[in-house]
Amino acid sequence: MARERLNSGNERGIELPKAKLNRETLGHVSRLLSYLKPYRGKFIAALVCLFLTSLVGLAFPSFVGALIDTAQGKRTDDWLPATIPGILVLAFVVLGLQALISFFRILWFVTVGERALADIRRDTYLKLITLPMNFFAGRRVGELNSRISADLSQVQDTLTTTIAEMIRQAVLLVGGIVFMAIISKKLIFALLAVLPILIVSAVFFGRFIRKISREAQDKLAESNTMVEETLMGIASVKAFVNEPFEVKRYGGAIGEVAAIAIRGAKFRGMFSSFIVLCIFGGILGVIGYGCVLVSHGEITFGELLKFSLYSMFLGSSLGSFPELFANVQKTVGASERVLEILAEKGENVSTSEMADPIEQKIRGNLSFSHVSFSYPSRAEVEVLREVSFEASAGQRVAIVGPSGSGKSTTAALILQFYSPQSGEILFDGKLASQYSLTDIRNQVAIVPQDVLLFGGTILENIAYGKLSASREEVVLAAQRANAHQFIISFPEGYETVVGERGVKLSGGQRQRIAIARALLKNPSILILDEATSSLDSESERLVQEALEELMKGRTSIIIAHRLSTIREADRILVLEKGQIVESGTHQELIANEQGLYRYLSGLQFDVA
Known part of the structure; x- marks a missing residue:
């Protein structure tokens, strides 16, 4: 039956107008x-x-x-x-x-x-x-x-x-x-x-x-x-x-x-x-x-x-x-x-082959004010409802919650992949619409859980964060991301071809290349979307060290599944069904015996 449904869905396709x-x-x-x-x-x-x-x-x-x-x-x-x-x-x-x-x-x-x-x-x-x-x-x-x-x-x-x-x-x-x-x-x-x-x-x-x-x-x-x-x-x-x-x-x-x-x-x-x-x-x-x-x-x-x-x-x-x-x-x-x-109406982004200078610098202050959002393909499902929070420049704000609570959607809204149906998103106290998309995305970087690498060399993949970067800048970023040692262990070093979607590298290696890419970009706001959730302990340690280096001096929005990685966050937001149900530090939230955060923590480690 499942196969029949899959086959039916694949065969429907998209109806296109007939040519006359x-x-x-x-x-x-x-x-x-x-x-x-x-x-x-x-x-x-x-x-x-x-x-x-x-x-x-x-x-x-x-x-x-x-x-x-x-x-x-x-x-x-x-x-x-x-x-x-x-x-x-x-x-x-x-x-x-x-x-x-x-x-x-x-x-x-x-x-x-x-x-x-x-x-x-x-x-x-x-x-x-x-x-x-x-x-x-x-x-x-x-x-x-x-x-x-x-x-x-x-x-x-x-x-x-x-x-x-x-x-x-x-x-x-x-x-x-x-x-x-x-x-x-x-x-x-x-x-x-x-x-x-x-x-x-x-x-x-x-x-x-x-x-x-x-x-x-x-x-x-x-x-x-x-x-x-x-x-x-x-x-x-x-x-x-x-x-x-x-x-x-x-x-x-x-x-x-x-x-x-x-x-x-x-x-x-x-x-x-x-x-x-x-x-x-x-x-x-x-x-x-x-x-x-x-x-x-x-x-x-x-x-x-x-x-x-x-x-x-x-x-x-x-x-x-x-x-x-x-x-x-x-x-x-x-x-x-x-x-x-x-x-089709495209996004108003720069298409110049040369890197455009940033016209409006973002210091790192981020604010959501009564933001509600539904995906256009599922307009009846409200993914976020009246979400409000602030992250000051340099702060580390973690977002946790069950699957489907709206964590990754929040990251997509920060990157302006979508616009909320209601509410406002502000950077340094100014509406996102007052900035160009190019300026926002030039100053926001994301390290996702599933890192996509292009089929070129390691050097090219790291330099994707800053196309004008010199080789020395790429190497320095790799060193700060704990990636330099494994890169030079390859016979071809930085010229190693990573294969389609980076299949020749392990998950931890791909993550560290993504971190090096983000370091090279030097963003004002950093989004970590469950960046260590699928790694083994040793890879997680190396990636976590690289992430600590990456988060220094910049606003960090940490979307986490493993709650052990966010204990030191300045503030933790707990999302459930698209709403913030709790907010505070790790100690404040763990002290609430009836809270969702304490419940989620209890599922992962002993809180007694």
Whole structure:
């Protein structure tokens, strides 16, 4: 039953809007195309080359027809040389020019497309990492990653290939019709009689193809999410011996992807078969009619051959539009999902690559005044209710309480990850809203229970606290955090790669690197979120010594599960169900025989 619930929850995913080709969705695409503006010079040049190569391509049936008519002594094209060698020389010159122009057309289109895509990726990533925590609470990492990878790859195909190909086929289509009309109006009218049927059919089949393509994209993104989440939690998968379950779950997902794709292929195959039948059947009938006109002397054999070649151009262009149209459908859907991210309101934080100087210095005074808070995803559950407390600069204030009482939420509010629904948070007597987010977060540091290290070196992970720090500053911070000795014991020292999420290091080693990172940041306010709760005794001793060094001279908010680590705190706040039920020093609280703090202490050690 538990597995069924898990499977059901994972398969629901997030409902995304369906892509439709209308004014609104085309407006979405045009917003992405605005990224071409910085490169419009090369883009226009590429378009010119595209038109030239397409027009030159239309000249070759004329060369072939002229060769045939010249060989038979029937000239109809006065703009070409009068001899076969002359026609061939001109044809090869034009072919050489077309080859040269085609090179620059492809190079410039790809250059513009790739650079525009890089700009879109950068802006999407920038928007993602500056979005508030509310945004990430209701979304899965795999889904967001799919938007930057799969969806933008679809946009990339359109920018670098589909747009150019659609324009080229449109030029060939229109140009072919014009040249065919010049050759014989009777033949072109006969051929164009089948076009309305093709257009109506394209609209009809296009609806099905669009819907199926979108379903396939969504299911594929869902299956990719499963892979990512499974690999991130691979230790749990192995510990519970759930490899067969995960394989079955993923197999079901990709099976649905394959089924949808096959269903889409059936419709595309039916459409393609219909197009082939209509186009080439129509062309064959028109050529037969052309043979009748040749026999009556109304056109020459060379003109019929030219008309036939232009008919092939026309058929090829019309035949390619269904696939190009399907790509546009996919791009519309992909662009909508990307623009959903770009349209989100981000946090007002600095995005400069250089470290911004702190505009408003925080001395370390912190105050909560009647703060109440509920997470947006669970608005009905009040996590904090009318919480009020003060921490003076340099004080150590501990927050304890049962699980779910609101301890970590308090830390999140101090860091301004969320804003309270009511009440005020003040730094040095000023409302948090009077400071920039950058200033607050530059002067508040957190050492969490579960330390996240990036996949680079130890040096890079410590320097993350201050990107401009020198190696000497990093080493000094590591020494103060009791980390230097174990770091230099590694063969590569500070250049040791810690692995994904720091898996190559023990829990205590990761904690001390996190402490070194916080020391390097030199914050005014420090948050310790159960920083020693999961360590063995020896690691806890080393980490506790590092924490003592870290807490010197700065306001410290200590969220603790092990009450033995907070006995020396200046003040202890006891939270229960989002409310402060007790407050005082360790001795004051332990003396209250009916108090929650004494009860919690009794669960951990003898208080008699």
